[in-house]
Amino acid sequence: MALPAASVQLYSLAKEFTADPQGSLDRLAAIGLKNVEAFDFVRRPAEIRSALDASGLVSPTGHAPLLTDELWTPDGSIPTPAPEVVFEAAAAIGIQTVIDPFVAPERWLTEEGVADIAERLNSAAEKAATFGLNVGYHNHAQEFVASFGDHTAYERFVSLTDERVQLELDLFWALTGGQDVPALVSRLGDRLTAVHVKDGIVPASNPWAPGAEAFGSDSLDQRHAGTGEVPLAAALRAGSAIQYAVIEYDRAPGDVFADIEASLGFLREGGFVA
Incomplete structure (x- = not known):
């Protein structure tokens, strides 16, 4: 397997990026990053594209709501546009x-609810394809509360989604959900394209039980x-098709740019990214 590329979720520096998009991206480029993962991009695509181009960065993946009318975050909710607008x-x-x-x-607590999520994401994949795009899903820990038979709600969801729906596994939240994270990474196989x-x-x-x-x-x-406690090295080694190793902090412990640089150092020194 080719090594993943390093990236960073811009939600980690939401305040800094909102205040100074260009300066924030320039600092990420100076750290040595080439990729970012956009967040809250739908209302300002031209601004973000211009700042990316100026800094020499690209955003191959991005977070946007496709399955809810309002996107929840720990620090507030964001109204969601139609999928076509997102794409x-x-x-x-x-x-x-x-x-x-x-x-x-x-x-995520009922089989019917999980089936509905999967159906909606499969439908979104159809629409995305007309724009030349793919769709994916990023977990927290609520997907691991319920189980149906021998499978968690998350793995039932995976089984019900089209194979072209990509998975981005948040390793911290999977562990919070009680998962053997490297084993889960291995089971997801080639569906897992980002972590x-x-x-x-x-x-x-x-916290979502x-x-x-x-x-x-x-x-x-x-x-x-x-x-910390997350078996990051074992999880990264267990992947078979991971394209992007995306650094993220829901709460950075110090200066966010220094914190991102420290995590990038872990990825580079461990030989986990190209």
Whole structure:
């Protein structure tokens, strides 16, 4: 398998990027990154494309909601446009794969709910293809609360989606969901084309389980890659078709650019990225 390319999810530096898109991308380029993963790009595709071009970066993947009317984040919700609007913006930026980043916990608790999510994403894949794009899904931990037979809701979802639907596994959140992360990476096989490289001390219990207390990103203890509890090295080695190793912090422990550089160092020194 060819080594993945390093990338960074721009949600990690949402405040910095909103305040100074060009300066933020220039700093990422100076660190040595060539790829980013866009977030909240639909309302400003021309601005983002211009800043990417000026910094010499590209955004092969991007996060945008395809399966909900409103995208939840730990720090607020964002209204969602029609899929066609999302795909038009993605194509303008040069994004190749649009990844849905979050589907509400209650929709993962029943087989009918999981089937509906899969059906909607399969439909989105059909529409995306007319724009020359792919779609994917990024997990948190709610996908691992319920099980049907011997399979978690997440793996049932995978079995119901078209093979062209790509998977981006957030390794931190999969561990929070109680998964043997390297084993899950191995089972996902060639469907897994990207991972979120994120480390830290995982929450003591799944924050999206029924009855769990509400939480925000400020409560998370996230750390530089290789310094927390997530078996990042084993997970990366278990992949068979990972194209992008995407650095992300829901809550950066210090200066976000220094934190990103530290995680990039882990990926490079371990020989996990090209």
